[in-house]
Amino acid sequence: MSRYQPGVIEPKWQAIWDERNTFKTPEIDPGTPKYYALGMFPYPSGSGLHVGHPESYTALDIVSRYKRKLGFNVLHPMGWDAFGLPAERAAVRDGRHPRDITRENIANFKQQLKALGFSYDWDREINTSEPEYYRWTQWIFLKLYDQGLAYLAEVPVNWCPAQGTVLANEEVQDGRYVETGDPVERRLMKQWMLKITVYAQRLLDDLEHVDWPEHVKEMQRQWIGRSEGAEVSFKVEGLASSFKVFTTRPDTLFGATYCVLAPEHALVEQLTTDAQRADVQAYVETAKNRSERDRQAGGDREKTGVFTGAYAINPVNGEKLPIWVADYVLVTYGTGAIMAVPAHDERDHAFAKAFELPIIEVVQSPADHDVQESAWSGDGLSVNSGDFDGLNVVEFKRRIIDWLEAEAHGKGRVQFKLRDWLFSRQRYWGEPFPVLLDEAGNPSVVDPDALPVTLPHIDAYKPTADGQPPLARAGDDWLFVDADGKQLSRETNTMPQWAGSCWYYLRYMDPHNTELPFSEQAEKYWGPVDLYIGGVEHAVLHLLYARFWHKVLFDCGLVSTVEPFKKLFNQGMILAYSYRDANGKYYYPEQVEQGEDGDWYTKEGAIRVDTKIEKMSKSRFNVVNPNDVVAEYGADALRIYEMFMGPLEQVKPWQMSGVEGVYRFLARTWRLFIDADSGELHRHIRSDVPADADLRRSLHTAVQQVTQGIEELRFNGPVSRMMEFVKLATARAELPKHELELFVQILAPYAPHIAEELWEKLGRTEALATFPWPDVDLGALTQDTVNIAVQVQGKLRGSLEAPKNAGKDELLAMAKGIENVARFLEGKAIVKEIVVPGRLVNFVVRPA
RNA sequence: GGGGAUGUGGCGGAAUCGGUAGACGCGCUUGAUUCAAAAUCAAGUGACUUAUGGUCAUGAGGGUUCGAGUCCCUCCAUCCCUACCA
Numbered sequence: 001m002s003r004y005q006p007g008v009i010e011p012k013w014q015a016i017w018d019e020r021n022t023f024k025t026p027e028i029d030p031g032t033p034k035y036y037a038l039g040m041f042p043y044p045s046g047s048g049l050h051v052g053h054p055e056s057y058t059a060l061d062i063v064s065r066y067k068r069k070l071g072f073n074v075l076h077p078m079g080w081d082a083f084g085l086p087a088e089r090a091a092v093r094d095g096r097h098p099r100d101i102t103r104e105n106i107a108n109f110k111q112q113l114k115a116l117g118f119s120y121d122w123d124r125e126i127n128t129s130e131p132e133y134y135r136w137t138q139w140i141f142l143k144l145y146d147q148g149l150a151y152l153a154e155v156p157v158n159w160c161p162a163q164g165t166v167l168a169n170e171e172v173q174d175g176r177y178v179e180t181g182d183p184v185e186r187r188l189m190k191q192w193m194l195k196i197t198v199y200a201q202r203l204l205d206d207l208e209h210v211d212w213p214e215h216v217k218e219m220q221r222q223w224i225g226r227s228e229g230a231e232v233s234f235k236v237e238g239l240a241s242s243f244k245v246f247t248t249r250p251d252t253l254f255g256a257t258y259c260v261l262a263p264e265h266a267l268v269e270q271l272t273t274d275a276q277r278a279d280v281q282a283y284v285e286t287a288k289n290r291s292e293r294d295r296q297a298g299g300d301r302e303k304t305g306v307f308t309g310a311y312a313i314n315p316v317n318g319e320k321l322p323i324w325v326a327d328y329v330l331v332t333y334g335t336g337a338i339m340a341v342p343a344h345d346e347r348d349h350a351f352a353k354a355f356e357l358p359i360i361e362v363v364q365s366p367a368d369h370d371v372q373e374s375a376w377s378g379d380g381l382s383v384n385s386g387d388f389d390g391l392n393v394v395e396f397k398r399r400i401i402d403w404l405e406a407e408a409h410g411k412g413r414v415q416f417k418l419r420d421w422l423f424s425r426q427r428y429w430g431e432p433f434p435v436l437l438d439e440a441g442n443p444s445v446v447d448p449d450a451l452p453v454t455l456p457h458i459d460a461y462k463p464t465a466d467g468q469p470p471l472a473r474a475g476d477d478w479l480f481v482d483a484d485g486k487q488l489s490r491e492t493n494t495m496p497q498w499a500g501s502c503w504y505y506l507r508y509m510d511p512h513n514t515e516l517p518f519s520e521q522a523e524k525y526w527g528p529v530d531l532y533i534g535g536v537e538h539a540v541l542h543l544l545y546a547r548f549w550h551k552v553l554f555d556c557g558l559v560s561t562v563e564p565f566k567k568l569f570n571q572g573m574i575l576a577y578s579y580r581d582a583n584g585k586y587y588y589p590e591q592v593e594q595g596e597d598g599d600w601y602t603k604e605g606a607i608r609v610d611t612k613i614e615k616m617s618k619s620r621f622n623v624v625n626p627n628d629v630v631a632e633y634g635a636d637a638l639r640i641y642e643m644f645m646g647p648l649e650q651v652k653p654w655q656m657s658g659v660e661g662v663y664r665f666l667a668r669t670w671r672l673f674i675d676a677d678s679g680e681l682h683r684h685i686r687s688d689v690p691a692d693a694d695l696r697r698s699l700h701t702a703v704q705q706v707t708q709g710i711e712e713l714r715f716n717g718p719v720s721r722m723m724e725f726v727k728l729a730t731a732r733a734e735l736p737k738h739e740l741e742l743f744v745q746i747l748a749p750y751a752p753h754i755a756e757e758l759w760e761k762l763g764r765t766e767a768l769a770t771f772p773w774p775d776v777d778l779g780a781l782t783q784d785t786v787n788i789a790v791q792v793q794g795k796l797r798g799s800l801e802a803p804k805n806a807g808k809d810e811l812l813a814m815a816k817g818i819e820n821v822a823r824f825l826e827g828k829a830i831v832k833e834i835v836v837p838g839r840l841v842n843f844v845v846r847p848a
Numbered sequence: 849g850g851g852g853a854u855g856u857g858g859c860g861g862a863a864u865c866g867g868u869a870g871a872c873g874c875g876c877u878u879g880a881u882u883c884a885a886a887a888u889c890a891a892g893u894g895a896c897u898u899a900u901g902g903u904c905a906u907g908a909g910g911g912u913u914c915g916a917g918u919c920c921c922u923c924c925a926u927c928c929c930u931a932c933c934a
């Protein structure tokens with residue numbers, strides 16, 4: 001073979017790795033350091049991988065291959081987040097079982113990944129939708145249940161009567177199902193909830209201990225949303241009832257001019273006066289049918305509300321405050337009721353303006369600020385607050401909370417935005433709950449030994465006519481269970497897609513265990529994940545849910561670490577150019593070409609099209625399939641291009657010409673080693689050829705940068721250094737074999753196939769995968785002479801070549817000797833001479 | 849509205865510590881090779897200019913400094929997340 005033919009060498013080495021079990025995970029050996037490199041596992045969709053997927057996978061593969069060469073026991077697994085809605089939709093559409101569709105998709109994904117030569121241990125492959133896996137998801141649910149962290153509650157869901165199904169929040173927009181436009185209503189249904197709120201403070205605090213991007217931590221902090229304030233009790237005038245409000249500004253209690261209850265607040269019905277009843281009922285009805293998301297995000301967000309006719313008593317001064325119902329107050333946050341202080345809260349201000357309610361200033365705003373015009377939420381000394389006048393905000397808060405507690409009107413309270421996790425879905429393709437219900441709907445759990453509760457066969461993957469989840473279609477033999485003579489029925493909801501991904505990183509540690517989800521030794525050795533890479537879209541939900549489960553497992557003594565993922569990194573999305581004409585019609589990249597004027601036109605008809613860099617999607621005709629890239633340029637070129645494009649964390653556009661450039665680099669590398677005529681190693685590559693200083697400097701610069709780059713997850717620059725080395729080496733008539741071997745070593749993590757082939761051609765028989773990583777020869781990096789910039793007034797006027805360790809005076813003399821420098825110094829007085837060794841000389845001058 | 853990021857040639861990007869801006873790749877230009885083309889190799893390629901030199905240039909405008917892509921202030925644009933959280 002004389003040319004570089006990735007299509008030949010890549011399958012060859014992939015087959016050899018398989019055959020030799022090259023990437024089998026080593027046995028647990030406490031004497032050997034471990035490294036656990038994990039990529040977020042994909043949902044095996046019907047459309048297959050696109051080139052965005054292999055970005056993080058390539059980075060992780062490079063790290064894994066490198067760590068093996070450093071002597072680590074590496075765990076580098078891959079699997080499938082295989083439950084989920086798309087397969088269920090496809091099943092409904094095609095009348096097939098979602099399991100079969102999922103398995104097909106997985107086979108396709110696997111074949112795509114295998115073609116890229118990732119060093120996964122495929123023996124540890126997992127699939128969250130197989131009973132062998134979800135048995136343990138159910139098992140962990142039982143742990144949550146035992147800890148009192150799982151409970152049933154009536155909660156509102158999005159119900160679509162036309163489709164006869166419940167929809168996820170993401171599927172509903174403006175009160176309609178996104179796909180069909182059918183109206184969606186809110187309906188109360190009994191749902192499983194997980195008490196993630198119990199862990200709110202720990203989820204917040206433990207962020208301090210993980211090596212995660214600051215912005216992801218910040219997103220989680222905001223999602224958890226801790227705020228400190230007070231809970232204050234308000235009596236209702238003329239009734240025995242009272243209600244509590246949560247406020248972060250108890251210092252503004254004297255400025256409260258009305259109260260608001262959420263439409264769903266339990267007291268609304270009771271305290272509404274007969275005169276107001278019709279209005280309130282109408283309002284509550286309307287609000288109920290708008291989803292919460294809709295209510296919050298919808299349109300201009302004009303304040304609406306209605307007076308109940310009732311009054312609350314302000315505990316601090318006995319004032320009568322009208323009680324309103326308004327949907328800007330959310331029943332799910334705090335107590336579902338607020339005291340409104342329009343002078344110092346924007347939302348209350350807008351509401352007060354709309355309904356002409358009084359605005360009373362209780363925190364002195366700046367002279368140029370009128371609280372009648374807009375709210376003042378800044379600091380200031382208190383006014384109109386009785387005995388509390390003259391305090392600043394912080395001091396006031398402390399004093400008023402003491403007072404509230406002393407007078408039994410309230411207390412200090414910490415509130416989180418984080419809510420309990422709605423954990424059931426009315427779907428077929430998910431984990432069945434290991435739960436039985438009696439006639440009254442009281443739950444009991446299935447014995448752990450009886451797991452898994454497998455998915456039953458049903459006739460259609462959709463809800464029943466009366467709106468029960470698909471599992472209600474199962475036969476009686478599945479639905480009903482006899483327990484001590486009583487008939488119990490199975491829970492027909494299933495778990496959400498997040499469930500399986502909450503603990504998959506643990507299963508990889510011990511994937512074939514039939515006694516436990518994972519053994520103690522395996523977890524102790526492999527945990528926690530050392531490096532976890534995935535998209536930033538999982539910054540909150542998946543990562544928060546997984547941390548939650550991990551902490552529960554920690555409390556159960558099942559895992560030994562507090563946090564599951566030591567280091568987290570987010571890769572940036574890969575975008576692609578799209579081409580679209582004035583009518584909005586998209587064209588495939590191969591349908592367009594660039595005209596002489598630089599604009600783009602369709603090949604047929606020469607219609608002008610706009611180019612735009614967008615997210616890859618089928619509808620934009622800009623999805624790039626890695627198989628196509630592999631077929632044309634090979635997996636090694638794809639892998640290197642993915643890394644060469646730019647920093648891993650950055651969003652960047654795919655450019656096929658860039659892959660071509662990388663392919664040329666690999667072809668040049670091939671020609672550097674391999675004689676075109678014989679197909680064997682060039683005869684001018686020999687052990688007795690001495691390495692010159694330039695070649696060694698170039699090589700060791702590359703060794704150093706590749707090494708550092710992998711440690712710091714910076715992969716683009718090191719590729720440039722390898723390119724420079726190959727370019728330089730190509731110009732040599734004879735080449736030292738040892739140096740070329742070192743080069744193959746550092747190329748190997750990036751482009752493992754060509755590296756293996758060249759390693760073999762070099763006559764090496766040791767396993768490349770575990771051949772020790774080369775050390776940098778720092779001596780090779782130093783140069784005898786250095787190039788020094790010479791500036792006058794900070795402007796570059798020349799440069800000079802000086803001995804590495806030239807003294808200050810010597811450099812100054814040389815600098816002054818440069819003709820152009822002398823020209824700029826002439827007739828000037830030198831005020832200051834700045835010498836930065838190895839870098840530059842700068843003269844600061846002044847007219848003489 | 850809140851939070852986060854990003855802005856450098858025709859394009860992707862480099863400059864990691866305040867020290868010669870534009871490494872490397874793409875594209876483009878010229879040359880070699882070829883009957884020709886592809887491929888390959890070599891050289892060039894920020895703009896302007898009165899060209900061995902000079903001036904201007906890192907989203908815009910200010911500032912600190914001998915020296916700023918890098919630090920500080922003000923603003924603009926784009927993207928992502930979040931969204932009435934009391």
